[in-house]
Amino acid sequence: MDSTVTPHHPAAPVFCTIIPPHVLDTLAQHEDPARHEPARRTLEHDHLRRTHRREIAAEGRTPGEPGAAADKPNRTIYDAEHREELPGTKVHEESDGPSQDGSVNRAHAGLGATFDLYLKVYGRKSIDGAGLPLDATVHYGEKYDNAFWDGERMVFGDGDNDLFLDFTIPVDVIGHELTHGVIQYTANLDYEGQSGALNEHISDVFGALIKQYTLGQSAAEADWLIGAGLLGPGVDSGKALRSMKAPGTAYEDDVLGKDPQPATMDKYVHTDKDNGGVHINSGIPNHAFYLAATDLGGNAWERAGQIWYDVLTGGKLAKNARFADFARLTLDAARARFGESDEHRALLKAWSQVGVTGKDTGTGGGK
Template identity: 50%
Template structure:
C-alpha cells in the first residue's frame, strides 16, 4: 500500500482558494472552567508582529499538542519533533507551529471556554514541512497540516499565525455546526474560520476591533508579489492585485454573489460577504473582537440554530439571536451586505454544470482559492487509456469535502463530471492531472 493509499481514508480541509492555484502552482503542483481558570494567569502574551515568528512563546497547561515533521513527504503525521514544554528546535516552521497552537488554544480556552477543537481537551496534532514546495495548509479531520510554500509566490504557511488559527477553527466548526463545505454553508465555514483567525491576530497585538487591520494571511505572499494579504475582511476584493497571481476576486455583498461550480461553489469567493458582515458587527459592538462579535459568532455556532446546510440568512438569524443587547447592531451589519436574517433550515449549496468539451481537468479550492483549469483534445492527446482508468469509476457516495481541500474535477464530453478530493485521488487520476496540465502548459 502506498503512502497515498494509506492516507486516503483521512479527509482533509485546505487553505488556498482555487483561482490562486491556477496562477501559482502550474502543472507541478485547521473548555472546562478549571482549565479556563488555570490559563487566566497566562494572559498577556506579548506580540509585536503578526507572524508566528514574532509571537513570544509561553507555557500552556492544556490541552496537549504535538508538532510533527513530514520531511517534505506527504506521509502523515510524520516524525514528532516538539511537544509542550520542549525548548525551541531552531526549525522555524516547527517553532512557529508550536507558538501558534499555544496562542490559539489559549484564546479559545480563555475567551470562549472551549477546551481544544472538540471542546473536551482533545490532543492537537500538527504537521509541518508537508510536501515539496507545497502551497497550502489544511485540516484533514485529524491533523493540521502546513506546506513550506514555493518560495517564489508563497512563504511557508506557518509564518502568519492567523493561518494556523484558521485551520484550527475549521476543526472547531466540524465539532459544532459541521457546516457543509459547499455553496453558502461552505462560504460560512470559510468565513467563521477567518473570523477566529482575525480575532487571534488582534488579540496577540492587543488591539480592539477598531484598531485591527482585518487582513488574513498577511506575510504569506513573498515581498515581490503586489499584495497586502490573502484576504481583507474589511474590504473584500482588495487584498492583492499582481500581474502573476491576478486580482483578488472576493465579493463583499449579495448583489455580487458568485454562482460557480468551482471552489466547491465559490466558498472562498463568497466568504467575503459574511466576512464583511462580521467586520461591521465587530466595529458596532466594539471592544476586543473575540470578546464582542467573536463571542456572538461562537455562541451562534454552538447554539443549535445553525444546521450543516445553513444559508447566510439562517446563520445571520442565529447571530442576531445570540447578540442580546447588540441584536440591532448585528442585524444592521448583515443588512449592509445584503443579507436579511431569516430563521429556518434553508440550504444554499450552489448548482451548475461544468463544460463538457474535450477533456477538462480543474483543480479548485485550497486556502488561497485559486483555480487551475486545463483542456486537451482527446482525439489528439492520446490519453484515452489513462482517461478510462481515471474517470470511468463512478463518483464515490458520501465523500466529504473538508474546508480548504484541493478538489479535482474531471470532465469528458458525454459524461457527468467526476469530482475527487485531493486525498482520494487514485494513482491513475494523479498521473492524468500531471499529464494534462503539462500538455496544456507546453501548448
Template identity: 45%
Template sequence: MSRTRPINCIIPPYLLEKLMESGDSEVRQAALDTLLTTARLRGERSLRRGLAELAAAPGDARRTIFDCEQSEDLSDAVMARSENGPESPDEVVNQAFEALGLTRDFYKEAFQRDSIDDRGMRLNAFVHFGRRVNNAFWDGSEMLFGDGDGVVLGNLAGSLTVAGHELTHGVVDHTSRFEYHNQSGALNESMADVFGSLVKQWSLKQTVEEADWLVGAEVWTPGIEGDALRSMKAPGTAYDNPLVGKDPQPDRMSRFVHLPDTPRGDNGGVHFNSGIPNKAFYATAVRIGGFAWEFTGRIWYEAMRASGPRDKFQDFADMTFQQAGRLFGVGSSEQAAVVAGWHEVEIQITGVPPGLTQPRSFAVNGHGGAGREADLAALTRQIAALSDKVTGLAKEMAALKVKGSR
C-alpha cells in the same frame, strides 16, 4: 443526508489553477504539485476518519509538532517538539508550536472552549510537508503546513491567521458542522476567517480599529508588500498583481458568485462567497467597537454553536440576531449593530421588532467616522423609543392587574 466534507485548505483551487498559467516554470510546477497533493489528501479523508476519532480523545490539548522533512508520507515524520519539550533549532517548528498554542489559548480564554472539540483534543501539526507545497490543511484530525514556493507563498506555518483559520475548521466540525458546499460551505470558510483573524487580534490585544482584518498577510506573495490572501474589511481588495490577478471576493449579496458545486467550482464558490459574511462580521464589529472577540466574536461563536449543517446566510444572520439578544438583551446596541452589519451586505434580518428597524441607508465607509456616528445615533434613538414602548406596556399591564384585583 449530510455530505462528506472535503479536506480544508487555506489556498482555494481557483488560485492554484491561476498559478498554472504563470510564466515561471517553478511556480507552475509548485501549483501543479499542490493541486495533486490536495486531490490525494481529499481522497484519503475517509481513511483518516478513524484517526480523527482517536485524536478527539481527551488529551489536555497537548501540542506535538512533527517534521515531514519534505515527504508527504506522515508515517515518516519525526517528532520535532512536544508540549513540555525544549525549543527546536528549526524556527518553522517553533512557529507552528506557537500558533497552535495561541489558537488553543484564545478559545479557552475567550469562549471557555477546551481545545478544538471542547474535550481537550490533542493538537498535532506536521511542518515541511512535501516540497514547495503552496497550502496548509486541516485533515479532520491534524494540521499540515507546506513550505510554499517562496514566490507566491512563504512558509505557511509563519502566519497565525492561517493556523487559526485551519484549526477553526476543526471547531466547525464539532459545532455547526456546516456542509462544505454553496452557502453553508461559505459560512464554514467565513467562520475560519473570522476566528483566525480574532486569534491574531487577541494575541496582540488589538481593538477593532487597530486590527488589519487581513488573512495570510504574513505569507502571501512575500515579495509584495501590503497585500493578503483575503480582507474581511474590504473583500475584493486583498490583492491585485500580475502573479494571481485581482481578488475576486464579493462583499454583498448582489455580487454573489454562482459556481458549480464541484471541486473545480470551489464547491459552489465557498472561498469566493465567504467574503459576504466576513464583511458582515467586520461591519458589526466596527459598530460595536472595543475588542471584537468580547462582543461580536461572542455572538458569532454562539450562533455557530446553535446553527445547523445546511444553514444558509439568511439562517445564520437570523441566528446572530437571536444570540445578540440573548447575550446582550433584546433591543440592545449590540443587537442593533448585528442588524446594521448584515444590512450592509444586503441581508435583512427576519423578524426585527418595529422599534429596531433597519435604517434605510448606512454610510459604507468601512472606517466608522461621521457616517458611523450618525448611524449609531439613529440606532440609539430607535432603541430608546423601543425601551419607552416596553416601559409603557409594562405600566399598562400593571394597571390592568391592579384594576382586575379590585
C-alpha cells in the same frame, strides 16, 4: 463562558486548505515552470486528499479521538522532511524547550495561541471541547503551497519562497485551519454553496480574532487581513489572502490575479468551482462581521466574537445553513445574551449593509 461543552465524535471532515483552488488554478496556467509547477503539484495533491476524505465519509469512519479535558494545550510537532507522508517524524513535544527550527516554534506557538483564545475567552477546552491533543506537521512536501486541517492535525507546507512563504508564519492561518476542526466538532457545516462559505467565514473570523487576541489589538487597531505576511517577493501587488474590511482588495497581481471576493450579496459569485465558491462568497459574511465588530468597538472577541461562538456551538445551526439563516441566528444570539442592545442593533445594521436581508432575519425586506 461556556465551560460545559459536551464532546462528541464528529462526522468525517472535509479537507480544508488556506489557499483557495482558484488561486492555484491561476498559477498553474503561468508560463514560467518555476511558478506553475508548484501550483500544479499542490492542486494534484489537494485533489487526492479531498478524494480520500470523501472515501472516509462514505465508509463512516471518524478520524480523531477526544483527549482528556485539559486547561493546557498538549502539542506535538512532526517533521515531514519534505515528503507527503503523515504524520512524519516526531521532533517536538509539549515539555520541550524552543527548537532550532523556526517552523516548529511557530507551529507550536500558533497552536497555543488558538488554544488560548478558545479556552480563556469562550471556555472551550481545545478543538473538540474535551482537551483534544493538538498535532501539527511542518515541512510537508516539496514547495507545497498550502496548509490544511485534515481532521486530525494541522499540516504546513514551506511554500515556494517566491509567491508564498512558510505557511507557519501567519498565526491567523493556523487559527483559521484549526477552527475548521472546531466546526467539525460542532455545527459540521456542509462544505458547499452558502453553508461552505459560512464554514470558511467562521474560520476566517476566529483566525482574525486569534491574531487580534495574541497581539492585544482592538477592532479599530486590527488590519482585518487573513494571511498577511504569507505572500512572497514574487507578488508585486498584494497584502494578504483576504480582507474582511474590504473584500476584493487583498491582491491584484499579474501572477496571482485579482481577489474575487464580493462584499455584498448583489455581487454574489455563482460558480461550480471551489464547491460553489466557498472561498469567494465568504467575503460577504466576513464583511458583515467586520462592520458589526468595528461598530461595537473594543475587543472584537468579547461581543461580536462571543455571538458568533454562541451560534456555532448553540446546536441550532443547520449543516446546510444559508447566509440568511446564520444572520437570523446571530440576531437571536445577540438578543439572548445582551437583550435589545447595541450588539443587536449593530448586527441588524451590518447584515443589512451587506444585503443579507429578509423576513427570516428581521433586517427588513428582500427576497
